[in-house]
Amino acid sequence: MRSSILLGAVLPFAQAIRIIQSNDDGWAEANARTFFDALDSAGHDVVLSAPAENQSGTGSSDATPTQVGSSGCEFSSCPGGSPPTGANATDPRLNYVNSYPVTSIKNGIDVTGPKLWNGAKPELAVSGPNVGSNVGPGGLFSGTIGAATYAAHTAKIPAIAFSGRTGDPAAWNQPTPKYSKVYADLALNLTTTLIDSGAPYLPDDVFLNVNFGEVSDSTCHDASQFKFIFTRVNTGLLSARDTEWCGATRLPWEVDVIYLRGGCYVTVSAGDASDKSTTDAARQKVVLDKLKPLISCL
Ligand SMILES: *[C@@H]1O[C@H](CO)[C@@H](O)[C@H](O)[C@H]1NC(C)=O
Ligand SMILES: *[C@@H]1O[C@H](CO)[C@@H](O)[C@H](O)[C@H]1NC(C)=O
Numbered sequence: 484m485r486s487s488i489l490l491g492a493v494l495p496f497a498q499a500i501r502i503i504q505s506n507d508d509g510w511a512e513a514n515a516r517t518f519f520d521a522l523d524s525a526g527h528d529v530v531l532s533a534p535a536e537n538q539s540g541t542g543s544s545d546a547t548p549t550q551v552g553s554s555g556c557e558f559s560s561c562p563g564g565s566p567p568t569g570a571n572a573t574d575p576r577l578n579y580v581n582s583y584p585v586t587s588i589k590n591g592i593d594v595t596g597p598k599l600w601n602g603a604k605p606e607l608a609v610s611g612p613n614v615g616s617n618v619g620p621g622g623l624f625s626g627t628i629g630a631a632t633y634a635a636h637t638a639k640i641p642a643i644a645f646s647g648r649t650g651d652p653a654a655w656n657q658p659t660p661k662y663s664k665v666y667a668d669l670a671l672n673l674t675t676t677l678i679d680s681g682a683p684y685l686p687d688d689v690f691l692n693v694n695f696g697e698v699s700d701s702t703c704h705d706a707s708q709f710k711f712i713f714t715r716v717n718t719g720l721l722s723a724r725d726t727e728w729c730g731a732t733r734l735p736w737e738v739d740v741i742y743l744r745g746g747c748y749v750t751v752s753a754g755d756a757s758d759k760s761t762t763d764a765a766r767q768k769v770v771l772d773k774l775k776p777l778i779s780c781l
């Protein structure tokens with residue numbers, strides 16, 4: 484009794500929740516596995532349900548999973564001829580779905596998650612971190628964003644898409660790349676902040692599009708060096724005003740912050756999950772109020 488009270492007082496998380504995770508680079512990619520481990524270490528009930536193969540650039544495609552081809556899952560993570568869906572032999576929380584990112588997160592939300600959570604649905608969906616940035620119009624083709632918008636729009640589960648500019652596809656069973664660790668730390672920080680802000684975690688039909696800037700040995704090599712900036716998905720040239728922030732009613736464009744500014748930045752855009760564009764000022768404000776402990780001005 485006494486020790487459990489003490490334990491409760493020192494654990495670093497306010498609340499543990501059920502989280503479904505997907506991506507488009509495949510279930511065995513290092514970025515996804517490193518973030519999975521970070522969420523797990525923070526005490527969350529996380530289940531990974533991601534494509535068996537690299538499905539980069541497949542947007543919101545969805546199709547019934549098929550038997551794995553003769554070459555097996557990516558990075559030899561499952562044998563050729565494996566069933567259309569499957570789990571790691573010793574950890575049932577790690578699942579592949581041999582189809583698109585949307586199909587994989589859907590299967591996780593409807594089937595795999597509830598099976599491991601006594602029938603309950605996930606409370607939050609995360610996608611990525613993607614290998615490579617997903618900013619501006621390019622996001623329309625991203626399977627990582629496709630999975631997040633499916634969760635937020637169709638399944639009505641608050642969702643975050645994470646992408647990191649640095650890195651190449653890496654297998655889960657190789658030494659963890661430095662950038663994977665930095666991106667997992669940053670993603671956990673934002674996820675924890677959002678959870679601590681309380682449910683509902685995001686307004687209806689809103690997803691977060693989060694991009695991490697470059698990680699390098701000289702600069703930006705530790706999560707503590709990064710600043711979180713509240714941004715928008717589209718340039719905003721002809722759009723209605725954004726919510727007021729940092730003395731302006733036009734938020735910075737995520738593309739400018741990730742590609743043109745020097746510095747260690749994370750962009751956070753509140754996206755409309757119905758069409759992957761920027762959401763309106765009222766819903767931006769709700770998101771901003773939740774994330775204020777984290778967000779800086781440029
Ligand atoms: C399956 O899980 C075990 C134990 O966590 C791990 O050693 C192994 O690398 C995993 N394999 C895949 C393909 O996930
Ligand atoms: C997946 O394919 C895309 C485009 O062909 C490539 O850029 C990306 O690096 C690949 N990712 C993996 C995990 O192989």
Ligand SMILES: *[C@@H]1O[C@H](CO)[C@@H](O)[C@H](O)[C@H]1NC(C)=O
Nearest residue numbers: 672706707709710711776777
């Ligand atoms: C999260 O990021 C903020 C802003 O950079 C930082 O002040 C805070 O220490 C970070 N928290 C954790 C747990 O990493």
